[in-house]
Amino acid sequence: MKKIIFALLTFAATCGLAAQNAKLPENIALKDLDGQSVQSSVIQNNGKPVILSFWATWCKPCNRELDAIKEVYDEWREETGVKLVAVSIDDTRSAARVRPWVNGKDWPYEVFLDQNKDLARALNVGADVPHTFILNGEGEIVWQHKGYQDGGEEELIEKVRELVK
Amino acid sequence: MKLGKTLKLIICTLLIFNFQHSIFNPTHAQGLLGGHVTGNVQLDGQMSRADSVIGAEEVPERLLLNARADVLYTNGDFSAGLRLEMYQNPLLGFDSQWKGQGVANYFVKYSGERLTVTAGHFYEQFGSGMILRTYEDRYLGIDNALFGASVQYRPVDGVTLKALAGKQRHFWDYGPGLVRGVDAEVSLNSVVKPLSGSKLRATLGAGFVSKYEDDENIPVPGTENRLNLPLNVGAASLRADLGFGGWSLQTEYARKGQDPNAINGYIYRPGNALMLNLGYSTRGFSAGIQAKRIDNMGYKSMRSLSGEMLYINYLPAITKNHTYAFLAMYPYATQVNGEQGVQADVMYKFKKGTLLGGKYGTDLHLNSSLVTALDTTVIGGLGTDGYTAGTFSKGDFLYGDLSLEVAKKLSKTVKLTATYAYQVFNPVVEGHAPDLYHNHIVVADLSWKVSKKHALRFEAEWMGSDSRYDPEHGHDDRRAGDWVMGLVEWNIGTHWFLSLSDQYAYRDGTGNYYNLSCGYTRGATRFQLGYGKQREGLLCIGGVCRQVPASNGLTFSLTTSF
Numbered sequence: 001m002k003k004i005i006f007a008l009l010t011f012a013a014t015c016g017l018a019a020q021n022a023k024l025p026e027n028i029a030l031k032d033l034d035g036q037s038v039q040s041s042v043i044q045n046n047g048k049p050v051i052l053s054f055w056a057t058w059c060k061p062c063n064r065e066l067d068a069i070k071e072v073y074d075e076w077r078e079e080t081g082v083k084l085v086a087v088s089i090d091d092t093r094s095a096a097r098v099r100p101w102v103n104g105k106d107w108p109y110e111v112f113l114d115q116n117k118d119l120a121r122a123l124n125v126g127a128d129v130p131h132t133f134i135l136n137g138e139g140e141i142v143w144q145h146k147g148y149q150d151g152g153e154e155e156l157i158e159k160v161r162e163l164v165k
Numbered sequence: 166m167k168l169g170k171t172l173k174l175i176i177c178t179l180l181i182f183n184f185q186h187s188i189f190n191p192t193h194a195q196g197l198l199g200g201h202v203t204g205n206v207q208l209d210g211q212m213s214r215a216d217s218v219i220g221a222e223e224v225p226e227r228l229l230l231n232a233r234a235d236v237l238y239t240n241g242d243f244s245a246g247l248r249l250e251m252y253q254n255p256l257l258g259f260d261s262q263w264k265g266q267g268v269a270n271y272f273v274k275y276s277g278e279r280l281t282v283t284a285g286h287f288y289e290q291f292g293s294g295m296i297l298r299t300y301e302d303r304y305l306g307i308d309n310a311l312f313g314a315s316v317q318y319r320p321v322d323g324v325t326l327k328a329l330a331g332k333q334r335h336f337w338d339y340g341p342g343l344v345r346g347v348d349a350e351v352s353l354n355s356v357v358k359p360l361s362g363s364k365l366r367a368t369l370g371a372g373f374v375s376k377y378e379d380d381e382n383i384p385v386p387g388t389e390n391r392l393n394l395p396l397n398v399g400a401a402s403l404r405a406d407l408g409f410g411g412w413s414l415q416t417e418y419a420r421k422g423q424d425p426n427a428i429n430g431y432i433y434r435p436g437n438a439l440m441l442n443l444g445y446s447t448r449g450f451s452a453g454i455q456a457k458r459i460d461n462m463g464y465k466s467m468r469s470l471s472g473e474m475l476y477i478n479y480l481p482a483i484t485k486n487h488t489y490a491f492l493a494m495y496p497y498a499t500q501v502n503g504e505q506g507v508q509a510d511v512m513y514k515f516k517k518g519t520l521l522g523g524k525y526g527t528d529l530h531l532n533s534s535l536v537t538a539l540d541t542t543v544i545g546g547l548g549t550d551g552y553t554a555g556t557f558s559k560g561d562f563l564y565g566d567l568s569l570e571v572a573k574k575l576s577k578t579v580k581l582t583a584t585y586a587y588q589v590f591n592p593v594v595e596g597h598a599p600d601l602y603h604n605h606i607v608v609a610d611l612s613w614k615v616s617k618k619h620a621l622r623f624e625a626e627w628m629g630s631d632s633r634y635d636p637e638h639g640h641d642d643r644r645a646g647d648w649v650m651g652l653v654e655w656n657i658g659t660h661w662f663l664s665l666s667d668q669y670a671y672r673d674g675t676g677n678y679y680n681l682s683c684g685y686t687r688g689a690t691r692f693q694l695g696y697g698k699q700r701e702g703l704l705c706i707g708g709v710c711r712q713v714p715a716s717n718g719l720t721f722s723l724t725t726s727f
Contacts, residue, residue, distance in 0.1 A: 093481035100451030104512030150620035
């Protein structure tokens with residue numbers, strides 16, 4: 001078994017180099033804040049980059065990240081045209097709180113719910129949030145990051161700037 | 166499980182072909198058959214030594230390790246996945262039945278614009294999950310994935326139909342019950358022309374689940390008789406999600422047929438559950454109230470099993486999911502046999518420039534919940550209807566809390582969050598003798614961005630409780646007593662962090678729980694190393710809890726996605 005795990009890790013490392021431009025899946029069902037079903041293909045920005053952030057109401061670092069980006073979001077949009085899409089993985093326990101939460105926090109983002117974690121699983125988000133992706137104008141995943149530490153948003157916008165250069 | 170073997174073979178072949186091709190053609194991300202391979206790996210390890218003060222027991226193995234790797238192959242609308250898991254031996258607190266390794270999960274899936282078909286292992290949820298939700302939580306050690314087939318069809322925009330059948334994963338095997346279900350959801354705004362673009366938003370749904378399980382011999386004590394068990398147990402639910410402007414209302418009502426099982430003591434009373442969420446929100450303000458009543462809703466694909474495995478449905482706790490250590494010390498766990506509760510939640514933002522808002526604004530968050538048992542009258546035991554229950558009258562008090570959180574940015578670089586909470590907890594929810602603990606908790610959380618490269622976070626917590634640690638008189642709960650805690654976290658750049666914390670029961674002396682941890686994150690890879698003592702207690706995620714024994718030693722965790 002250890003051999004298998006080792007092989008798998010090697011495999012993981014190699015694939016990491018090889019398979020860089022996986023696309024965002026198009027046909028995964030999400031809910032918008034009005035409770036309406038939408039397909040994941042709605043996550044796009046007319047040829048400009050998208051920051052896709054998986055979060056949850058109970059996740060403190062997620063909230064710190066999204067609060068911090070809010071402060072600079074207008075500047076980011078103006079400079080790079082980037083759009084942030086926040087996908088909540090809150091389950092039944094807190095899903096009903098997502099809409100009030102987003103309004104209460106006055107977040108200017110597009111927000112979707114992924115209660116069954118279908119999109120999170122398809123993107124290998126694993127068990128921990130925040131997990132943030134950058135998609136280029138073609139919807140390809142070009143960068144991803146786990147966790148948030150104060151100032152992490154700087155690294156994020158740097159990657160976006162490289163894309164629009 | 167011949168089908169299983171064939172499926173595994175197909176998935177392995179696809180993955181290997183694709184993998185080899187990516188090695189030989191490193192400039193192309195696409196494999197031989199096109200498509201991409203992605204995945205994630207997680208390793209969690211633990212080394213623990215005995216410590217009699219905190220109750221940590223000797224662990225014979227030097228290293229405990231949980232490991233898993235998901236590999237996913239995607240090609241257009243087609244995808245296939247494989248998960249390897251290894252528990253050699255499982256981490257402390259995980260059921261020993263996890264011990265082992267192998268391919269734990271595999272599937273092939275087609276997701277078109279209108280049709281999604283999955284064969285293999287899958288996770289699904291009908292509505293709020295009251296009658297069906299399969300999910301996985303690697304920290305709790307729960308995976309009740311269905312193994313079988315599922316179809317989702319969207320004949321027109323706004324209509325989703327689902328059908329599925331399968332058996333649930335049970336450690337390294339499957340539960341005995343065959344689970345079948347259908348569900349329909351209609352968004353009236355998409356289907357009814359006059360409603361499109363209307364301020365009124367309405368989505369209606371209905372689901373039905375049936376479980377078939379072979380007969381077994383459950384003797385009726387004191388007689389020669391055995392129970393006449395229903396082989397099929399059905400559950401159905403109706404739900405609505407309505408909205409108007411800033412208002413929203415979600416409700417679901419479920420019923421379950423006769424289901425004598427180990428959780429309810431083999432009684433024949435049908436089950437039911439009702440959930441109601443009412444919310445109003447506008448920019449900078451939100452208020453919500455949630456009510457829930459559960460009556461005999463434990464629904465498993467193995468009638469003789471108690472514990473947390475093989476649930477077909479999901480009934481999360483109605484209380485807020487607290488994250489600060491002391492607020493989460495006495496977590497509430499759902500009582501599937503019967504409970505009723507309400508929760509209220511208010512968020513308000515004092516705007517910049519107002520008296521209370523100051524220069525940067527102030528956030529206020531108020532939350533309160535209250536849960537009681539049902540008011541029941543016992544009419545019999547095994548083989549009878551069990552009890553009758555009053556509809557709205559309340560039974561024993563189970564849990565209540567009230568918390569107020571104020572978050573304020575003090576300057577460009579300093580932010581303070583202060584929390585006060587009052588909590589009343591009945592240990593009966595964890596299966597102990599009834600009692601009431603009254604806890605006052607205060608938390609101060611200060612973050613300071615020292616420079617562009619460095620940030621510090623300080624957390625101080627206090628809890629005063631009337632619970633006492635007195636093992637000689639049966640009070641052996643090591644959470645008891647009054648506690649203080651301090652934490653310092655240092656973020657170096659965006660990659661490194663170092664944190665030091667200590668929790669100390671200053672009155673009853675049930676231990677001094679220090680922890681030192683550091684971590685490194687780069688992109689989607691994260692490594693964390695910790696050393697210290699872990700209090701025994703309940704680890705709860707979404708109302709489902711796992712008992713974690715005390716431990717003393719080293720832990721590490723590596724996660725990566727690619």
